[in-house]
Amino acid sequence: MQYEVTGYPTIVFASSDGGMIAKHIGLISPKDFEPVIEGALAKEEAFKEKLAALQETPDDAKLNAQVAHTYLERAQLEKALPLTEKAFKHDPKNTTGLLPELHNRLGLAYGTMVESVMVRDTEKAEMYYKKAVSHFTIVIDKYPKSEANEHAQYYLGVTHAVKGNFDDAVSVLEKLANHATDGNVKQNAEVMLERVKDLANAN
Numbered sequence: 001m002q003y004e005v006t007g008y009p010t011i012v013f014a015s016s017d018g019g020m021i022a023k024h025i026g027l028i029s030p031k032d033f034e035p036v037i038e039g040a041l042a043k044e045e046a047f048k049e050k051l052a053a054l055q056e057t058p059d060d061a062k063l064n065a066q067v068a069h070t071y072l073e074r075a076q077l078e079k080a081l082p083l084t085e086k087a088f089k090h091d092p093k094n095t096t097g098l099l100p101e102l103h104n105r106l107g108l109a110y111g112t113m114v115e116s117v118m119v120r121d122t123e124k125a126e127m128y129y130k131k132a133v134s135h136f137t138i139v140i141d142k143y144p145k146s147e148a149n150e151h152a153q154y155y156l157g158v159t160h161a162v163k164g165n166f167d168d169a170v171s172v173l174e175k176l177a178n179h180a181t182d183g184n185v186k187q188n189a190e191v192m193l194e195r196v197k198d199l200a201n202a203n
Helices: 030-056 061-073 077-090 099-117 122-142 148-163 166-179 183-202
Strands: 010-014 020-025
Touching: 010 030, 020 030, 030 061, 061 077, 061 099, 077 099, 099 122, 099 148, 122 148, 148 166, 148 183, 166 183
Parallel strands: none
Antiparallel strands: 010 020
């Protein structure tokens, strides 16, 4: 569950602190697997270099955003949070251009947690849901010209659906399906909209 393994075989490259460096799904020959290993090692080395640079300049907004982004990719939300706070604090005007995607990554992290705790802890699910919605809404309202904006709308619709708020999900996805300029986002919104309508009718 931590590494979102949904099929086998899946090979996960993990750091010593449990972060997911990279993941490969499916069978692969030893010859083809060599570049996969090299890619994971190169990715980890680049991350270590950023961590070292961040120690030298701990208030650098760009580095904080980049390292936080990597921690979120590695499914390490707790390590990412203090860095995201610094990135937002030291770059209020988004001069780095990294904040919209960082908000989306945070929203996705919380959105994933909604689904994982919904059955056993409804209060936590509600808390994670509100946090996810908050981050996607910031991107939608504050960064209308960002490439991350339409993705935020799609993620928001999906998050509403996961929580069972089908009316809100349909409202968001219908607007996106009609007005999205990104072809892939538009197509995904149309497909998801039909799924949500089916779920709503089933309930």
